[in-house]
Each structure stands twice: as C-alpha cells, then as structure tokens.
Amino acid sequence: MRDLRRVSRAAVLRPLFLDGPQNRVGLTRLTGLSSASVTNVIGDLIQEGLVVEVGREESDGGRPRVVLSLDPGFGLVIGVDVGETGIRVEAFDLSMKEVAVALVGVHPQEHDAGVVVEHASAAVNELKAQLEGEGRRILGVGVAVPGVVEHDSDAHVHAPSIGWDGVPLGRLFRQRIELPVSVENGAKTLGQAEMWLGAGRGYRHTVVTLWATGIGAAIFADGTLYRGAASSAGEWGHTNVVAGGTECRCGAHGCLEAYVGAEALLRQWAAADGTVSLPEELDQQAWIDRLVEAAGSNAAAAAVLERAATHFGTAAANLVNLFNPERIVVGGWAGLKLGPLLLPRIREVVAAQALHYPATRVTVELGRLGAEAVALGASTLIVEELLAGGGRLPEGHAQPSAARF
Amino acid sequence: MRDLRRVSRAAVLRPLFLDGPQNRVGLTRLTGLSSASVTNVIGDLIQEGLVVEVGREESDGGRPRVVLSLDPGFGLVIGVDVGETGIRVEAFDLSMKEVAVALVGVHPQEHDAGVVVEHASAAVNELKAQLEGEGRRILGVGVAVPGVVEHDSDAHVHAPSIGWDGVPLGRLFRQRIELPVSVENGAKTLGQAEMWLGAGRGYRHTVVTLWATGIGAAIFADGTLYRGAASSAGEWGHTNVVAGGTECRCGAHGCLEAYVGAEALLRQWAAADGTVSLPEELDQQAWIDRLVEAAGSNAAAAAVLERAATHFGTAAANLVNLFNPERIVVGGWAGLKLGPLLLPRIREVVAAQALHYPATRVTVELGRLGAEAVALGASTLIVEELLAGGGRLPEGHAQPSAARF
C-alpha cells in the first residue's frame, strides 16, 4: 500500500487547482472516489490549511453544496527565468497571481554559471526574506533555463547558447537556497504556463510553440509534458523544412529556425529590400514590429512573411501528423507579434498539408500569456510537485513552522 | 480501494512476461512490493494456473530461489492482420510462439467491411473451434487494420485505402466472435511487436518506423504507445520533406511517402533509367529486390537509393529532435529489404541533421521480426490487456470453464 492516500489527495487537489473551486459532489465525480473518501480527504486538507470553504451554492430543494477552493495564501511559489540576456525572479500565490518581482542585471551569456547562480540565488533569498518577513511561506523555487535539462540524479543543464555544458544547476541552487528547487527548460515552462493558465487550458494533447529568435516547442501528451528519453524532446526549431537548405547555427541544413526565426526573417527582409539596412546591434523585437508594419504596404516585407507563414504552417502540419494534438498554441514574442497577421495563412497551410483526419481535430491559436510567462511557468513546477505529492512537497529543506505540513 | 490487488498482480505479471522467468526475490525488487505481497500474489497466480514454478537456481549458501514463469499454455491469443490485400489469422501461446495460422483469400480493397468481417470472423471461429477441440483456451482476439482506429465508445476504423470511414469494427467482430476483441492500427501493432519481442526490447522511448508502399511509425513514450488526441499520432509518412514538392496520394505536397515509399522509389528508378520499364501489375516486393540488386552496378539505381536514404534520414532526424528516442527501428518489408544497404547512410544523415545531444543518445537499427509481425503485434493487444488486468480480461464474453478466471 504505497501511499494510497497521497494518490487520493492528489486526485482531489488537481481539479481544485486546475478547474477552480468545486463542491464535494463535483469532486466525487471528477475523482472517481466515493463521497466518503472525498469527505475524509477534504477534511484533512482543510485541517492542514490547503483547502478552504469559500461559500455555498444555491440549493434547489436539498442541502446546499459547500464550495471548496485551494487557499491561494497557503503558500507562495517562486519562479526564476534565467534568460540569455537577463534573470527575472517572480513570486506567485497559489492562484498564480503575481506577488512580487525582482530583476537581476546579469547577462548569463557574459558570465559563467557560478556568477549567474550567485546573483540569482541572492535575489531569491532577498525575496524570500522579504516575503517571510510579511508572514508568508515560500513553498519552493522553479528555475527555467535556455537549454536542455537532463533529469538524472540531479538537474544537469546543457545550454550551448550561454556556454553551459552539464552544469549541475539543481545542486548549485540548493547549496544556496533553503527551499525545494526544480529546474526545467524555458520553452517547457512557458508551455506549462499556457497549458494551465493560457491557450492550452482544458486540452489534454497540445503543442505549445515558442517562436522567437530561436524556435522550440513543448509537447503535452494527455496533459503531461513529454520529455523523451533524455529530456530534449520538442526541438521543433531544428526539424528540417527545406531539404539541403541554408545552414543553421546548429550545424544542420534547412532547419525551421534558419528560415523563420526572428533574426532570419529580418535578414531575409534586408536581402529582399535594399532600402532596409539592419544595424550591427539589432533590436530584434523593434525590427519585427517594423517588419509587420511594413508588410501592409511593402511587397518585399509581405513576401517574407508569407513565406514564413508557409514554412511555419508546413512544420506545424508535421506536428499535427506526428502528435495528433487537439490544439497548437503559437507563443513566444515573435509568435505573438506575427501571429495576428499570419495565423489565417498558417491555418490554411496546416489544413492543406496535414492529413484530413487529424487536421479537422486541431485548432491553432495564439498564446494568451505574453512572452514573460517563462517565470510563471517555472513557478508552476513547484505547484506541480505540490499537487503530485498530494499537498506535501518532497521532504527536507527544513521548512520551519511546517509542523503538520 | 479501486482494485489495489489488480495493480499488484499486474506489477508481478509484467516482468514475468516481458523479461522472462524470475524468482520471488527478483520480483520483490522489480515491483517494489514487499516479499510477503509477492508471495501472496504469486500464490494466487499459481492457483489460477497463470504462473508455474519451473525450477530452482543454484544457491550460494542459502535456500535456493524458485524460478517462476508465466505458463505459456495458460491460454492462447489470436491475432488478425487485415491487410490491404489479404487477411491473416494466427494463434500464439503466451510465450508468443505461433501455434496455428490461417489465411483468408479476401481482398479488403475489393469488398466492403461487412464481407471482410464475415470472412475474417469465420476464420477466427474455425481456428477457435479447432484449438478448443484440442483442449486449449483462447483468451481473446486482436485485430490490426490499415487505418486510424478511433477509441471512443467502440473501435471505429477510418481506412481510406480500403474505403472504410468510421466502420464500427469492434462491434461487428464482437457480434460474430464470442471472445474479447481489441482493434488497433497495423503500424502500431507491428510497433508493439518490435517493442516487446524485437529491436525495441528493453527500450522505453522508441520510434518503430514502417517502411513499405506507405510509410508510418509507432511512437512509444516511456514504454507505452502514444496515440494522440484521436489515435492518429505517428503519421510520419505524410510529414513534409520537400517544401512544395511532388503531390502525394494524401493530397498534400512533398510528403516523405511520396519520395521514399516503395512505389515512389520504383517510379523514380524507371524515370531515371530508360531501360527499366515497370509492368502494369507491379509486384513491388520483387521489384524492390531488383532495385537493391541493381544498385551494385547501376548508377541510376544507386542514386535513387542514395536520395531515399537521405530523405529517410532527414525525416528520422526530425523524429530524433521532436521525440528524443533511445532507439529508432526501421521496419516494414521495404525497410527490411533496403535497410542493410541504406542504414549506414541513414545513420550518417541522422547524425548530421539532428541536434548533437539527442543524436548521440539514439541508435538506429533494423527491425528483427519480419514484415509479417503485424498479426503477432495484434495478438499482443490481448496480452497487454491481460497484463493490465492483472491476469483477468475485462468481463463477459462467456468464457466457459473459466470459473476462477
């Protein structure tokens, strides 16, 4: 009997978090447990402070149902977004409302992992001290990084773009922060955020694409993130779209990223339109805005975007054929900027290139959370663990005043 | 308490089936159960006839361990391969050794579903009568079909190549056969066979490709078949390999299948070499043999195969990037014929086109079971249910003399 109770607790907590407030009858239906068990489990959870009664529903003849909810103030979760050009630390309550933010002015591309961890953990500890001073409890820290996170004994990070190769980030952080720490790839945390709180909400099979300078994807199979054998699944940006095409920064030829990545688009535009000259220090986001604006009147710009939509759509059609998702979410800063203009064409290409059967069963939509949701997603890692643990986080890390917890 | 015992029984049965004979100590380790529970569960299973003691291991000081095994003769499973051009019915014991075969001379492409089911179920019932006459028990029937199998209330089959659209095949078979019936796509059953008994054995994350006239794939994530939202995942043959390329029979342009499917290869060869003229009634398998033979001396043939390997390898690299598998199995009759020649080039392309990290963690190997393993795979569907059910198959279907079972 390996912890049957934990399974029941998790079964009850999950719909409370993901679908919002519920009554006990609804929970019996959603969990498949007996009403007696729901009563028991909820009783414990209320005792522990994780769940609160927040009201009652109108009755139509019988006893009114009590509405139950996770207590958003039960604890806070911290998300850390280690980006290529800066670090962002945010704290959220259990309703995923932002409670505090801190920015760290360290360029991970320009410093080694030790420096990055030093500054990031200092920011976390500062936030922690401040919030605990206000009497709030921190449950854990989720960290998003721009690279593959190998989940073996520890979380080892391989991130060529910032020069990390097998950095034991989990251990480094845990040495400096007295909290549970969880590490994951940034595209995957963004995907988790969209999945739980954005355009993927309510779907079980989803691909969340991340369209920016680089291109990635987070694949959700039956509601859970698909990692593959060594956590690198979802490298959509380096799938081939043009046989023997132009060389990509990854060394291969004809990658999607080399054709529709933000920088690639800008270079294509400059090549097609002699009047456009890109500066040395390229502010990609501003220039993508300009490209979108120009597309209304300028044929070269419009052609660049049309080709981008076709490539993106073709690659998305491949995802549809391979994964048969219910939904594809177009996210990432470039996706959010280009999507409104390109989505119709992308959908058209998906319908034409994917098999009819899966194509009619998928919807392609824009992300809803903005490009800064990486830290939000990182913080959901801790919530995920909390839910999976039935309301308890994996041992240790000396949680003071957590007697019953 | 939803059947805790069933979970324990399944935990014990699975390694006994997948990894062969075990002793109780090993099972304790493999299942995580206590030795007492293993004793209890094994005791029940021996009583029921599913497990037998088959010997004892040498001791080195202590009491010798008793070796336990599934009783291969406990029951038989029947696999039905409904192919595009014929139907094959095979019976296997629980060690997956073939016990009987029957071929049905009905061309599913030329008859409607009713006729196909009529003949197939007649063949199954004949085999059943014969085997039961010999005192053997049939546990169930697995059916493989060349199309998408939608697993909703019943198994609905969408198979354009034989003109089926939403055929309720599960129901049709169950009306004629008094046994549990399970239906699945043929590429997926072949994959399951390779996964359990062939080149995928021992791997958790695998893609089994099916290279024939058409091209498909079965994707295994953490040991279980990935179906997607509507069971059509794995349509690798219709992923795009050439932007805006030649039209495929699916209506899209540039599909892998349109470039490296067996028929496509032969047409390319005929187009490149004027001396090759394909007959109206094309025996693809024989001609592929001829193509392979010609490649040794004929430049046109060699070029066709070289291009095929490049396209196949590129598409396989996409699989590596997206799924991060530990192993890719090249199966299907064309794959088995071409593989020995093309595998080195395919591996080369995968290494060049996939990202370094996942590429170094995958092996590309030939299938080990031959192209006729589709029926074998179909029969494993029943074994799968038997294992998942802890040694009992889902109710009903009046299993005579199955008092305790």
Next chain:
DNA sequence: GCGGCTTAGTATAAGGCGTGAGATAAAGGA
C-alpha cells in the same frame, strides 16, 4: 554427518484506507 550460517519463502497480526449503508444536516415547499 552434524551443527551453524545464510538466504528464501511463509504465517500471523497489525494497521491504513476506501466503501457502502445508514444517519444527519440543511435547505425548499406545502
């Protein structure tokens, strides 16, 4: 060849936990 040692497997008792049935609570309506 006989005790001692080691390891495998079994019996027993204790305790955790879900469940169904019935009890109780809390409304609306006559």
Next chain:
DNA sequence: TCCTTTATCTCACGCCTTATACTAAGCCGC
C-alpha cells in the same frame, strides 16, 4: 410544522500491504 430532497458525515467492514517472527532449504567447516 412536516415532508421531501440533496449533501455530507459517521461507522463498521473488509481488503490489502507490511513488519515481524518463523520455517525451509541449501552450503560450509569441523
């Protein structure tokens, strides 16, 4: 106020795992 309805809780029951102690069955050394 009482009846009906629906929600929730209580409790006894039984399933199942597990810890513990015990038995079984071999090797080893004297």
